[in-house]
Amino acid sequence: MREQILTFLEKNSKIDLGELAVLLGTSEEIIANEVADMEKEQVICGYHTLIDWEKTSSEKTTALIEVRVAPQRGQGYDSVAERIYNYPEVQSVYLIAGAYDLLVILQGKTLREVSNFVSDKLATLDAVLSTATYFVLKKYKDYGTILGKKNKDERMLMTP
Amino acid sequence: MKNPLSEKVLSIAPSGIRKFFDIAAEMDDVISLGVGEPDFDTPWHVRDEGIYSLEKGRTFYTSNSGLKELRIEITRYLKRRCNIEYDPIKETLVTVGGSEGIDIALRAMLNPGDEVLIPEPCYVSYLPCVVLADGVPVTIQLKEENEFRLTKEELLEKITDKTKILVLPFPNNPTGAVMRRKDLEDIAEVVIEHDLYVISDEIYSELTYGEAEHVSIASLPGMWERTLTINGFSKAYAMTGWRLGYICGPQKIVEQMTKIHQFAIMCAPTTSQYAAVEAMRNGDEDVQMMRESYDQRRRFLMHAFKEMGLKCFEPFGAFYVFPSIAEFGLTSDEFAMRLLEEEHVAVVPGTAFGACGEGFLRISYAYSIEALKAALARIDRFIKRLKAEQAAK
Numbered sequence: 001m002r003e004q005i006l007t008f009l010e011k012n013s014k015i016d017l018g019e020l021a022v023l024l025g026t027s028e029e030i031i032a033n034e035v036a037d038m039e040k041e042q043v044i045c046g047y048h049t050l051i052d053w054e055k056t057s058s059e060k061t062t063a064l065i066e067v068r069v070a071p072q073r074g075q076g077y078d079s080v081a082e083r084i085y086n087y088p089e090v091q092s093v094y095l096i097a098g099a100y101d102l103l104v105i106l107q108g109k110t111l112r113e114v115s116n117f118v119s120d121k122l123a124t125l126d127a128v129l130s131t132a133t134y135f136v137l138k139k140y141k142d143y144g145t146i147l148g149k150k151n152k153d154e155r156m157l158m159t160p
Numbered sequence: 161m162k163n164p165l166s167e168k169v170l171s172i173a174p175s176g177i178r179k180f181f182d183i184a185a186e187m188d189d190v191i192s193l194g195v196g197e198p199d200f201d202t203p204w205h206v207r208d209e210g211i212y213s214l215e216k217g218r219t220f221y222t223s224n225s226g227l228k229e230l231r232i233e234i235t236r237y238l239k240r241r242c243n244i245e246y247d248p249i250k251e252t253l254v255t256v257g258g259s260e261g262i263d264i265a266l267r268a269m270l271n272p273g274d275e276v277l278i279p280e281p282c283y284v285s286y287l288p289c290v291v292l293a294d295g296v297p298v299t300i301q302l303k304e305e306n307e308f309r310l311t312k313e314e315l316l317e318k319i320t321d322k323t324k325i326l327v328l329p330f331p332n333n334p335t336g337a338v339m340r341r342k343d344l345e346d347i348a349e350v351v352i353e354h355d356l357y358v359i360s361d362e363i364y365s366e367l368t369y370g371e372a373e374h375v376s377i378a379s380l381p382g383m384w385e386r387t388l389t390i391n392g393f394s395k396a397y398a399m400t401g402w403r404l405g406y407i408c409g410p411q412k413i414v415e416q417m418t419k420i421h422q423f424a425i426m427c428a429p430t431t432s433q434y435a436a437v438e439a440m441r442n443g444d445e446d447v448q449m450m451r452e453s454y455d456q457r458r459r460f461l462m463h464a465f466k467e468m469g470l471k472c473f474e475p476f477g478a479f480y481v482f483p484s485i486a487e488f489g490l491t492s493d494e495f496a497m498r499l500l501e502e503e504h505v506a507v508v509p510g511t512a513f514g515a516c517g518e519g520f521l522r523i524s525y526a527y528s529i530e531a532l533k534a535a536l537a538r539i540d541r542f543i544k545r546l547k548a549e550q551a552a553k
Contacts, residue, residue, distance in 0.1 A: 019460070019529075022459055022460050022463045023456035023457075023459060023460055023529070024456065024459075025459050153199065153531075155195050155197060155199070156181075156195065157181055157184045157185060157190065157192045157194060157195070157506055158177050158180055158181045158184060158192060158194035158195065158506055158508060159177075159194070159195050159196040159197060160175065160177055160196055160283060160284045160285075160333075160508075160512065160513075
């Protein structure tokens with residue numbers, strides 16, 4: 001049941017719980033309780049909106065930054081990750097298996113702002129060995145959704 | 161000038177959907193619940209395999225019966241999902257959709273005057289295909305009180321010494337009815353006793369809900385040798401436009417069908433066959449995902465009908481519901497036409513699937529919840545208006 005609820009909420013957090021109950025063949029109360037429990041247990045960590053900022057007048061630049069770090073005794077990568085993720089402009093921080101250690105996704109207003117962050121804040125951390133920054137030119141698909149694509153029903157209107 | 165036309169063809173009535181289609185096509189805000197195909201795109205990995213086959217230049221005929229690797233996958237699938245065993249070389253034929261299977265099965269088996277039993281309401285092509293194959297269609301009127309399942313008594317009533325074939329179209333389009341194992345056992349008993357053959361059209365076999373698991377009649381004792389099993393990729397894998405199906409049965413019938421197929425069609429589309437191999441090998445999860453989604457919409461519709469007071473038995477198969485509109489004092493045709501003209505919602509009148517569909521509508525739920533919601537709001541408004549009209553009389 002939980003998994004089914006989450007599958008729906010992941011795609012549409014605005015879904016009406018009564019409607020969800022009908023779709024899953026259960027009662028609204030059960031759904032509401034499950035959702036409340038999952039919020040409490042932080043299975044559900046938030047409800048966000050997927051925005052195509054390109055279509056707005058505000059300037060946003062997204063950068064992916066590969067960071068190689070020296071893990072710290074007793075804490076591994078956690079303490080350096082924390083120092084990085086506490087910056088509000090950092091969207092995501094992932095620990096990566098591969099050629100580098102942390103993948104940092106950053107959102108800034110301009111290229112300059114992003115590069116200042118990297119050179120002033122990130123590269124100067126003691127544990128950081130090196131960084132490589134990549135700028136996003138265009139987002140085609142984000143969080144499983146193809147941006148800017150309208151689904152048109154191309155089927156014939158009536159078929160037997 | 162001589163009349164260029166065949167009397168047999170002229171005797172066949174055109175589809176009952178046409179006039180609705182023509183009117184709906186002129187409206188720009190019409191919401192259609194009249195479509196008999198999935199709303200999903202073919203899963204990307206399947207499309208990708210089709211594209212890859214084109215890139216590789218696999219653009220030639222395949223063998224008449226279809227790619228061997230596809231036939232092997234089909235027999236594995238039927239064993240896995242329907243518990244029936246067929247030989248991929250001798251007992252399996254890849255066709256252009258399930259529809260071709262219906263046609264060539266009848267043509268391979270019927271002699272002039274042989275009677276074919278067709279339970280109605282049902283898909284529109286059985287009857288004309290029987291006529292084109294010089295058979296005599298004999299319809300069996302299924303009843304709502306039996307949830308549109310075929311009973312032993314109904315079958316017995318229509319059997320004569322000319323009866324040769326029973327068409328078994330379950331899970332059913334347009335009613336959504338499914339035959340449970342017990343129902344099929346009853347039918348099998350009669351079929352064996354009266355020495356009939358069965359053409360079992362199981363194109364919706366993957367789309368059953370609740371506890372109603374699909375059972376193939378060929379898997380019942382004594383039925384394999386008297387059954388042709390028709391299935392395909394259209395509904396389960398959302399591949400209608402690829403035009404690919406298959407028919408399996410005893411070698412002696414499949415051989416003769418292959419002859420017709422060979423001369424009329426040559427072979428099913430090659431690109432589609434390569435894509436279908438991928439669908440059968442790696443498509444189980446897609447099927448599962450789509451089935452769950454249909455089931456949710458089915459519940460959504462049933463719930464909405466209950467709320468608005470539209471009577472409907474609960475169907476457990478395909479992606480149709482078949483609500484009764486008898487209480488509104490309109491024929492199916494009138495109801496569907498007024499709903500289209502007044503609320504711009506297109507549905508198919510039950511009579512398009514046989515005379516006993518009178519008093520019913522076929523509503524497809526192969527639509528997004530958003531589309532269903534919008535359509536239901538209009539239907540609700542329409543029904544309220546009809547009730548008010550009735551009260552005023």
